Amino acid sequence: MAAEIVVIEGDGIGKEVVPAAVEVLEAFDSDFEFVEADAGDATKAATGEALPAETFEAAASADATLFGAAGETAADVILPLREAVESFVNVRPATAYPGVDALRPETDVVFLRENTEGVYSGHEDRLSDDLSTLTRVVTSSASRELAEFACEFVADGRGPNGDADEGFTVVHKANVMRETDGRFREEVLSVADEHDVDADEELMDAFATKLPLDPGQYGVVVCPNLAGDVLSDLAAGLVGGLGLLPSANIGHDNALFEPVHGTAPDIAGEGIANPTAAVLSAALLLEYLGHVEEGQRVRDAVTGVLSDGPRTGDLGGEATTDEVTAAIVDRL
Ligand code: NAI
Numbered sequence: 106m107a108a109e110i111v112v113i114e115g116d117g118i119g120k121e122v123v124p125a126a127v128e129v130l131e132a133f134d135s136d137f138e139f140v141e142a143d144a145g146d147a148t149k150a151a152t153g154e155a156l157p158a159e160t161f162e163a164a165a166s167a168d169a170t171l172f173g174a175a176g177e178t179a180a181d182v183i184l185p186l187r188e189a190v191e192s193f194v195n196v197r198p199a200t201a202y203p204g205v206d207a208l209r210p211e212t213d214v215v216f217l218r219e220n221t222e223g224v225y226s227g228h229e230d231r232l233s234d235d236l237s238t239l240t241r242v243v244t245s246s247a248s249r250e251l252a253e254f255a256c257e258f259v260a261d262g263r264g265p266n267g268d269a270d271e272g273f274t275v276v277h278k279a280n281v282m283r284e285t286d287g288r289f290r291e292e293v294l295s296v297a298d299e300h301d302v303d304a305d306e307e308l309m310d311a312f313a314t315k316l317p318l319d320p321g322q323y324g325v326v327v328c329p330n331l332a333g334d335v336l337s338d339l340a341a342g343l344v345g346g347l348g349l350l351p352s353a354n355i356g357h358d359n360a361l362f363e364p365v366h367g368t369a370p371d372i373a374g375e376g377i378a379n380p381t382a383a384v385l386s387a388a389l390l391l392e393y394l395g396h397v398e399e400g401q402r403v404r405d406a407v408t409g410v411l412s413d414g415p416r417t418g419d420l421g422g423e424a425t426t427d428e429v430t431a432a433i434v435d436r437l
């Protein structure tokens with residue numbers, strides 16, 4: 106049966122890099138059915154809603170969704186879309202590619218970030234003129250589900266080393282947040298133990314120092330929601346920029362793939378956006394749908410183009426989005 110892929114370009118350079126990613130998916134004769142849907146600032150201006158119910162439902166019932174970016178309405182689009190696919194883990198690889206000027210060229214880390222709770226669970230209150238509070242939510246079930254995913258991820262050899270015995274590092278602050286991060290830490294380590302997966306732990310502040318100093322010591326990193334958000338952005342800084350980083354929001358039988366970057370209003374409409382992050386998001390989509398070899402071929406093609414060119418302006422080149430996309434497709 107054809108896999109149904111919902112395609113949401115969104116605003117700004119989403120309209121330029123998502124078609125590039127679709128072109129790459131179309132280069133394989135896999136049986137994909139693409140369904141276009143709208144969301145973002147322009148959709149809100151036209152319909153009054155940043156994420157129309159049809160788009161939410163399309164994403165919820167598809168096999169996978171590929172999303173570009175939304176402008177000012179980003180939070181109104183992306184948070185409900187993650188809910189539409191019931192995503193419990195955000196997968197964010199940060200890899201320094203040859204030929205790209207990276208602060209830390211040895212960086213090759215995959216963050217597996219809890220995607221539903223922690224301080225992002227929405228329990229914020231203004232209690233008085235002086236006082237606002239936030240309830241941090243950590244459940245054993247979500248922590249274990251993330252850990253189960255992490256164990257499977259390393260066992261499948263999907264970590265940077267590609268070894269089934271690679272293990273992972275769990276990052277937390279259980280020495281201070283004893284109850285919430287204490288629970289997170291305990292559950293993650295206990296699931297790792299049940300699966301015979303080697304798990305190290307690191308306090309998140311220490312990790313924030315050690316990662317930029319010596320990223321080579323880390324591979325797969327398992328984090329609570331906020332820590333994963335911040336630390337994966339830190340890793341993005343080490344590998345040379347936003348135009349390169351893909352991400353996946355994985356649910357139980359659905360998933361959403363998106364570049365980490367936004368709409369890049371400063372270059373939107375010029376046809377010069379770097380399609381790499383969107384194309385690598387398509388590689389994650391291929392792997393998610395079971396096309397593991399094809400996903401790797403996309404990554405190899407991207408690696409070749411990043412190292413030999415052509416390159417877009419953000420990487421010091423002069424090529425257009427279309428030229429880089431054509432070069433990637435050529436190598437496939
Ligand atoms: P941004 O990621 O759009 O841009 C930051 C800088 O990186 C800009 O100089 C931009 O030109 C450059 N850049 C980003 N992606 C690039 C690419 N593929 N090729 C070449 N250069 C690239 O972040 P910014 O400027 O903070 O936000 C712009 C808009 O995007 C805002 O309205 C924000 O709300 C939205 N946004 C949406 C996100 C989403 O939909 N997931 C995520 C982040 C921001």
Ligand code: MG
Pocket residue numbers: 334335338
């Ligand atoms: Mg972020």
